[in-house]
Amino acid sequence: MAGDKPEGGEVPLLYSEGNVAARVALEREVRGWSTTELAERVTRAGVKMNQTAVWRIENGTPRRRINLDEALAFSRVFELPLEELMSPPLEGLDIDSRRLVQEAVEAFYEARDARDRLHHAVVAIADHIKAHPDSSRAIHEQCLRLMGDEREARTLSGDIEDGGHY
Secondary structure (H helix, E strand, O other): OOOOOHHHOOOOOOOOHHHHHHHHHHHHHHHOOOHHHHHHHHHHOOOOOOHHHHHHHHHOOOOOOOOHHHHHHHHHHHOOOHHHHHOOOOOOOOHHHHHHHHHHHHHHHHHHHHHHHHHHHHHHHHHHHHHOHHHHHHHHHHHHHHHOOHHHHHHHHHHHHHOOOO
16 A cells, blocks of 8 residues: 555655655746746646745645645646656656656747748638739738848748648
C-alpha cells in the first residue's frame, strides 16, 4: 500500500499530491511567474486562490493539501494534462533546459496557429477571386504593397492562386 515503508524505505508513488506540489513549483519557476501571478491565474481559471496558498503548497510544513478543483485549475493554467501534473518531475532536466523546451513548445503552437490563420485567409482570398475574377490583379498588387518584398508577395500570391497555404 502507498506509504508503507518496506525495509525502512518509503514506497515512491508514481502519482501523488507531493508530485503535484513539486510540479507546481517547477512549472511556475519555468514560466518565471511569482506565487502571486500563479494565484491570480488559478483564480481566473475558476478556483479562488491567493499567494499564501501557493507558497504553502510549494513550501509549507506541513504542506497545504491540494483539492481536485485546484489540481484541475493548475493543469489548465500550465496547459498540462492532469496525469502529467501528477507525475514526478523528469530527472536530468534542469530549470534552464525546461525553460528552453517550454519556449520551443510555445513557439511551435504559435507557429501552428499562425499557419492555420494564414491558410484560412489564403483560402478566403482564393474563394473571393473565384467569385470576382476581375479583382485578381488588384489583390496581388495589394499583397506587394503591404508586404514590400516582391519575392514574398509572389510566394503569397502563388499560395492564393493554388487555393491554400498547405
